[in-house]
Amino acid sequence: xxxxxxxxxxxxxxxxxxxxxxxxxxMRTLPEAERSAHLxxxxxxxxxxWRNLQAPIVREHRSLxxxxxxxxxxxx
Amino acid sequence: xxxxxxxxxxxxxxxxxxxxxxxxLAQAQExxxxxxxxxxxxxxxxxxxxxxEMMIVGTPVVERTACRPAYPQSSIKHxxxxxxxxxxxIDQAGVATRARLVGTSGFRDLDRAAMLGFLGCRFKPVVEDxxxxxxxxxMRYVWEIG
Numbered sequence: 627x628x629x630x631x632x633x634x635x636x637x638x639x640x641x642x643x644x645x646x647x648x649x650x651x652x653m654r655t656l657p658e659a660e661r662s663a664h665l666x667x668x669x670x671x672x673x674x675x676w677r678n679l680q681a682p683i684v685r686e687h688r689s690l691x692x693x694x695x696x697x698x699x700x701x702x
Numbered sequence: 703x704x705x706x707x708x709x710x711x712x713x714x715x716x717x718x719x720x721x722x723x724x725x726x727l728a729q730a731q732e733x734x735x736x737x738x739x740x741x742x743x744x745x746x747x748x749x750x751x752x753x754x755e756m757m758i759v760g761t762p763v764v765e766r767t768a769c770r771p772a773y774p775q776s777s778i779k780h781x782x783x784x785x786x787x788x789x790x791x792i793d794q795a796g797v798a799t800r801a802r803l804v805g806t807s808g809f810r811d812l813d814r815a816a817m818l819g820f821l822g823c824r825f826k827p828v829v830e831d832x833x834x835x836x837x838x839x840x841m842r843y844v845w846e847i848g
Contacts, residue, residue, distance in 0.1 A: 701810060
């Protein structure tokens with residue numbers, strides 16, 4: 627994938643992340659059992675988006691890593 | 703909260719401090735996770751899939767569900783192992799609602815899988831003066847390929 631396409635996709639995924647945060651805020655108002663199930667499912671989606679959509683781009687274009695600064699020197 | 707963010711950039715759970723209650727924030731900032739882990743003697747150990755070992759630290763907190771983070775397939779493939787140290791925010795009803803990374807395993811996928819895998823899971827809430835309170839609890843999750 628070329629850099630420009632990767633950049634565009636990462637921007638879209640960031641917006642998806644913002645939408646998931648909106649869902650997260652609403653889920654916090656649910657009763658316990660529903661809150662638990664919905665939060666767990668949403669966390670799974672967050673993980674899925676990272677592993678399957680964002681991470682492959684970051685592996686190819688390190689400069690697009692949104693966490694680059696905070697991770698510097700910490701990962702193996 | 704920034705559920706989708708793991709660190710300070712786009713994917714993180716760390717910038718949640720503005721959204722947690724002040725007493726909980728003060729407790730979370732009292733010391734780092736390692737101090738808490740070393741101070742509390744009671745560990746509950748459970749062995750999960752692929753030899754992953756979980757330690758929930760502190761007697762007031764007991765897991766009520768069988769939540770187990772799944773070992774990321776790519777991490778298994780690349781032989782990635784390590785220990786993730788983090789904190790979970792357990793709300794008054796016992797639901798894990800936030801996670802904050804304290805010490806990385808060295809592999810982002812393992813860090814994320816451990817923390818995200820516990821969000822939404824149910825624990826016994828911490829009780830103070832007879833009442834359940836929202837609290838940060840220290841967690842350590844060991845990823846091992848058996």
